Amino acid sequence: MRWARFELNGRASYGLVEGDHVQPVAGTPFGEWQKQGERRPLAAVRLLVPVVPPTFYAAGLNYVEHIKEAAAMLGLKKPDKPDIGYRAINALIAHGEPIVIPRDASAEVQYEGELVAVVGKRAKHLSEAEALSCLLGFTIGNDVSERSWQKIDRTLWRAKNTDTFKPMGPWIETEVDLDKLVTGVRLNGRPCVRFDTNKMLFGVARYIAAMTRYVTLQPGDVIWMGTDGESEDMKAGDVVEVEISGIGVLRNPVTREA
Template identity: 35%
Template sequence: MRIARFSIDGNVGFGVVEGDADTEPGLVLDIIKGHPFGEFERSGQKVPLGQVRLLAPVLPSKVVAVGRNYAEHAEELGHTVPETPVVFFKPSTSVVGPGDPVAYPAFSADVQHEAELAVVIGRMCHQVPRERVAEVVLGYTCANDLTARDVQRGEEQWARSKGFDGSCPLGPWVETELDPADVAVACTVNGEQRQLGRTGEMVRSVADLVVHISEAMTLLPGDVILTGTPAGVGPLNVGDEVAVTIEGIGTLTNKVIKRG
C-alpha cells in the first residue's frame, strides 16, 4: 500500500495511491478516514494525483541518520567502515517533500546528493527486539541526505552540514509492503545517473539499525531512519534537478535553487 500526504484547496490529508502506472496521469488518491498511524479506512473519495500537491509523507519529530553504511561509499570518502554505526540527527526543519525546491545554503560551496532508503516508524517503540522490528515499521520512502561536504570536512559535528533547511527531501509516499532486504537505490542529476546500488550491500540491515537506535532512544510514530547511501555521491549546482529512485517505491525529485 502506498500512503501519501497531500494538500488540496488548502486542506491537508492522507490518501492511498492507487494505479499501476509510474506517472501521475495513471494514479489516483483514495482519501482515507483516520490516520495512517492508527486505524483508518478508505473513504472512496478519489482524486487524480495530478490535482493535488504531494507533501513530505510524514512530519517526523526526528530524523535519525546512519553514515558509512555502504563500504564503497565509505571508501570513496577515504573512510573505513566503523565498528559501530555512525548515527547523527537531521532536524524536523530539514524535511521537505517531493517537488519542493531546495535552497543552496549560503555557507557552503559543495552540497552533494546522497540517495537513501528511509524507514518510517509506525508506532512508539523503545528497545525493539530484532524479531519484532517489522511490527514497529509503517513502511519505507525515498530520501536524499543532502550534505554540505565542505562544511562536514571542516567541522567535527555534522549538525550544520547535514541539518540545514531543506537538507532532507522525503517522498513521494510511504510504501508499506516493501521488503527492504535487496532493492535498487539510484540517483540521477539532470537525467544523468550518479548513484546505483542495492540495499543488500548495506553493512547493517534495517533490522540492525532499528535495534541499535532504539536501544538508546524512543522512536515515535512518523520518525524516520535514513539507512546510508551507496557510492557515487557528487556535487549539486543551482538549477540542477536531482531524483532519487528506489525499486518498489517510486521517485523523489527536487530542484536546487539559489537561496533568496
C-alpha cells in the same frame, strides 16, 4: 499500500495512492483511518513530506563504497557497531520542492540517495527478529550535504540540516522486499550512482534492535539508512532524482539563494 500526505482544502491529509489517483482518508496510517471523499488525480495534488517525524534518525556511514569516499575526504573510519545519528525537521522538503543552496555555500553540494524506514508503532527492546514489525513502511530520502562545511564544522548542523537539504518522499510504501530493492540517483536524467539498497554494513533490523535497547521509537519516527557510492556536485538549474525500485522516485529541482 502506498500512503501519500498531501494538501487537501488547505490542510495536510493522508491518502492511499491507487494507480495515478489518490484516495483521501480521514485519520492517519499511525492510528484509525477510513476512506473519505473523492479520489483525485495524483498530478493535481500537492504532495507534502509523508510524515513530520518526532525524531529524525540517520545511520550515516552504512555502505562500503561510501565509507571509502568519506574516509578519503573526512578521515572517518568504518563503524564497528550501529551508532545512530540525527537530522532535523527544519530541513525537510517534499517531492517536487526546490533544494535551495545558500548564497555562501561552496560548489560541493552533493546528493545522497537513501532508504528511509518509517516507524508505525511505539517500540522498545525489540529483538533483531521482531525489529521490522514496528515499521509502517519505507520511503526515500536525499541527504543533501555541503562538503566544505562537513569538513570544517564541529557538527553536521549546516552541512546536512540547512533548510531544504532533506527532501523526503514521494510516499510511504508498506509492501517492500528489502533484498530486491535497488537505489539509483539521476542528475538531469543522467544515471549516476546505483547500488543494492539492502547491502548495508548494518541492516534495518540490526539498527532497530540496537537502538531500542536504549531509546523508545515513536509512530512517525524515521530512520535514514545511509548511502553508497560517490556523490556529485549539484548546481542551480539541476534536477536530482532518487529512485528506489518498488517504492518510487523522489525528484527535486535545485536553486540557489538570491
